Amino acid sequence: MRSINSMSDRACCVCHSPSANVFIELLNLPVYCNLLWSDAQQAKDCPKGDIRLAYCDRCGAITNVAFDPTRLGYSQEYENSLHYSPRFQAYADELAQRLVTKHQLYDKKIIEIGCGKGDFLVSLCQLGNNSGIGFDNSYIEREEHSEWGDRIQFIQDFYSERYAHYQGDLICCRQVLEHIQQPADLLGPLRKTINPSTTLFFEVPNALYTFRNMMIWDIIYEHCTYFTATSLSYAFAANGYQTSEVQDEFGGQFISIEAQPVLEPVSPSIGLEADLGVDLRAIADLTTDIAQFKDRFQLQKQQWQVRFDALFAEGKKVVIWGAGSKGVTFLNLLTMQDRIEYAVDINPRKQNKFIPGTGQKIVSPEAMLHYSPDVVIVMNPLYQQEVKSALQAMGLTPQVVTTDSDSNR
Numbered sequence: 001m002r003s004i005n006s007m008s009d010r011a012c013c014v015c016h017s018p019s020a021n022v023f024i025e026l027l028n029l030p031v032y033c034n035l036l037w038s039d040a041q042q043a044k045d046c047p048k049g050d051i052r053l054a055y056c057d058r059c060g061a062i063t064n065v066a067f068d069p070t071r072l073g074y075s076q077e078y079e080n081s082l083h084y085s086p087r088f089q090a091y092a093d094e095l096a097q098r099l100v101t102k103h104q105l106y107d108k109k110i111i112e113i114g115c116g117k118g119d120f121l122v123s124l125c126q127l128g129n130n131s132g133i134g135f136d137n138s139y140i141e142r143e144e145h146s147e148w149g150d151r152i153q154f155i156q157d158f159y160s161e162r163y164a165h166y167q168g169d170l171i172c173c174r175q176v177l178e179h180i181q182q183p184a185d186l187l188g189p190l191r192k193t194i195n196p197s198t199t200l201f202f203e204v205p206n207a208l209y210t211f212r213n214m215m216i217w218d219i220i221y222e223h224c225t226y227f228t229a230t231s232l233s234y235a236f237a238a239n240g241y242q243t244s245e246v247q248d249e250f251g252g253q254f255i256s257i258e259a260q261p262v263l264e265p266v267s268p269s270i271g272l273e274a275d276l277g278v279d280l281r282a283i284a285d286l287t288t289d290i291a292q293f294k295d296r297f298q299l300q301k302q303q304w305q306v307r308f309d310a311l312f313a314e315g316k317k318v319v320i321w322g323a324g325s326k327g328v329t330f331l332n333l334l335t336m337q338d339r340i341e342y343a344v345d346i347n348p349r350k351q352n353k354f355i356p357g358t359g360q361k362i363v364s365p366e367a368m369l370h371y372s373p374d375v376v377i378v379m380n381p382l383y384q385q386e387v388k389s390a391l392q393a394m395g396l397t398p399q400v401v402t403t404d405s406d407s408n409r
Contacts, residue, residue: 012054012056012058012059012061012063013061013063013181013182013183013224013225014056014059014061014063014183014225014227014231014234014235014238015056015058015059015061015231015234015238017056017058017059019056019057019058020054020055020056020061020063020065021054021055021057022052022053022054022065023053023054023055023290023291023293023294024052024053024293024294024297025050025051025052025053026050026051026053026219026333027050027051028048028049028050029048029049029050029051029220029221029329029332029333029357030046030047030048030049030221030328030332030356030357031046031047031048031049031071031072031221031222032046032047032072032221032222032356033220033221033222033324033325033328033329033356034222034324034325035356036349036350036353037353037354037356038352038353038354039354040354040359040361041359042354043353043354043355043356043357043358043359044337044357044358044359046356046357047071048357049066049067049068049071049221050066051064051066051067051219051220051221052064052065052066053065053219053226055286055287055290056231057283057287058283059230059231059234059283060207060228060230060231060234060282060283060286061225061226061227061228061231061234061235062207062211062225062226062290063224063225063226064221064223064224064225067181067221067224069181069224072179072222084346084347084348085346085383085386086386087382087383087385087386088250088383091249091250092119092120092123093123095120095249096120096123096124096127097127099124099170099172099201100124100127100128100130103169103170103199105124105127105128105130105169105170106128106129106130107128107129107130108128108130108131108168108169108170109130109131109132109133109167109168109169110124110125110130110131110132110133110168110169110170110171110172111132111133111134111135111166111167111168111170111171111172112124112132112133112134112135112171112172112173112174113135113159113171113172113173113176113186114135114136114159114173114174114175114176114179115134115135115136115139115154116136116138116139117136117138117139117140117142118134118136118139118142118145118152118154120172120174121134121152121172122145122148122152124170124172125148125151125152131150131151131152132151132152132153133152133153133154133155133166133168134152134153134154134155135154135155135157135158135159135163136154136155136156136157136158137156137157137158139154139155139156141154159186159190160189161189161192161193164193167194167195167198168194168198169197169198169199170198170199170200170201171190171194171198171199171200171201172200172201172202173186173200173201173202173203174201174202174203175203175204175205175254176202177202177204177225177227177232177235178204178205178223178224178225178226178227179222179223179224180224180225181224181225183225183235183239184235184238184239187235187236187239187240187241188239188240191239191240191241191261194261196260196261196263197260198260198261199244199258199259199260200236200241200257200258200259200260201256201257201258202232202236202256202257202259203249203254203255203256203257204227204232204254204255205218205223205226205227205253205254205255206227206228206229206248206252206253206254206255207226207227207228207231207286208228208229208282208286208289209248209252209253210226211226211286211289211290211293212286212289213404214293214296214297214300214404215253215326215403215404216297216300216301216329216333217325217326217327217329217330217333217379217403218325218326218329219329220325220328220329222325227255228255228282228283228286229246229248229255229282230282230283232246232255232257233246233257236257236259240261240262241259241260241261241262242259242260242261242262243257243258243259244258244259244260245257245258246258250382251382253380253382301333301334304334305334308334308336308339311374311375312339316374316375317341317371317372317373317374317375318339318340318373318374318375318376318377319340319341319342319343319344319368319371319373319375319376319377320340320342320343320344320360320376320377320378320379321343321344321345321376321377321378321379321383321387322343322344322345322378322379322380322383323343323344323345323347323350323353323355323362324345324379326379326380326403327343327345327355327379328355328356328357328358330377330379330403331343331355331357331358331360332356332357332358335358336358336360337358337359340360341360341361341371342360342361342362342363342367342371342373343355343360343361343362343363344362344363344364344365344367344368344376345362345363345364346364346365346390348364350362351363351364365390365391365394366394368391368394368396369394369396372396372398373396373398374398374399375398375399375400375401376391376398376399376400376401377401377402377403378400378401378402378403379402379403380402380403381402381403381404384400384402387400388400
């Protein structure tokens with residue numbers, strides 16, 4: 001890995017400004033948060049990497065300048081589906097219906113880049129009697145998908161120019177762009193191959209939500225770029241797209257963008273602010289948040305350590321609920337290897353596996369009937385009511401808190 005002190009490593013991956021500055025370092029964290037491990041010791045010994053986040057005050061992008069793409073390879077063991085959550089499924093269903101209605105996707109063709117296990121693509125096809133093609137190297141063939149015959153095709157590969165002969169009325173790409181070191185590597189070739197009438201819908205995590213609201217557990221090695229609405233719009237404009245809409249999704253945790261290819265791309269070196277619509281006020285606000293982030297980050301970690309010391313001194317049994325990225329980062333940053341025994345997750349594919357880096361066993365909600373925890377920490381505050389309802393249905397009444405609050409709700 002090259003030194004982060006070199007100018008090329010510090011260059012912004014979105015606007016290529018050479019002045020991106022590192023503002024925080026998180027060292028020796030799991031390279032994968034969603035790779036399933038069948039053995040606790042293997043999980044503890046998982047590959048680890050460093051995160052050195054640099055902020056670009058020109059476009060607002062945040063980049064891990066220590067990211068090494070050769071360390072990652074998404075396989076069928078990768079599991080990050082959120083569709084087992086009723087809260088998330090309701091969001092995904094509403095989003096699918098919105099896209100079908102807004103773009104009149106009836107008897108049309110839809111392409112999804114990074115389709116995961118195929119849930120969202122199937123929803124889009126069901127709602128509009130559409131046909132679909134999904135690309136994902138981690139896709140696992142599922143029996144229920146066979147009933148679609150040739151209507152929905154899944155290709156176990158990364159999307160690239162060699163698949164240019166596949167054309168769609170809508171190209172959807174959710175939670176993928178943040179995993180790509182240079183966004184232009186996907187957006188540039190894609191523009192050259194798609195029809196001018198094609199609409200793109202992309203969704204990424206919202207960096208403003210993460211860094212302004214101190215959702216520090218959202219910072220993971222797999223995400224090499226963190227986008228704000230401004231930097232996301234910049235990335236699309238600089239690669240030859242006209243943005244039609246950018247908006248917050250899922251309680252502000254995500255950003256979505258809709259765009260279409262243009263005939264004459266704007267050069268980012270000419271008339272940057274005017275031509276690419278860079279929101280200088282938004283960047284200034286984020287710059288203030290970034291300047292304060294390291295101190296606030298350390299304070300939040302210290303507050304959680306003090307809280308855990310008190311809980312364990314009282315002999316309390318504590319579990320986390322959510323064995324995805326947030327849960328993995330939370331346990332690793334707070335070094336909870338020996339103090340928290342279980343992580344709960346409703347995704348059956350994760351159950352009886354182990355948390356990368358710290359080795360906690362991932363169990364089903366029903367396992368709490370026997371364990372009877374005193375405190376349940378919900379990793380995503382949007383799922384708090386869902387978790388409380390599940391616990392109440394089992395007759396359990398632990399204290400339920402979220403990672404964004406110190407209060408018992």
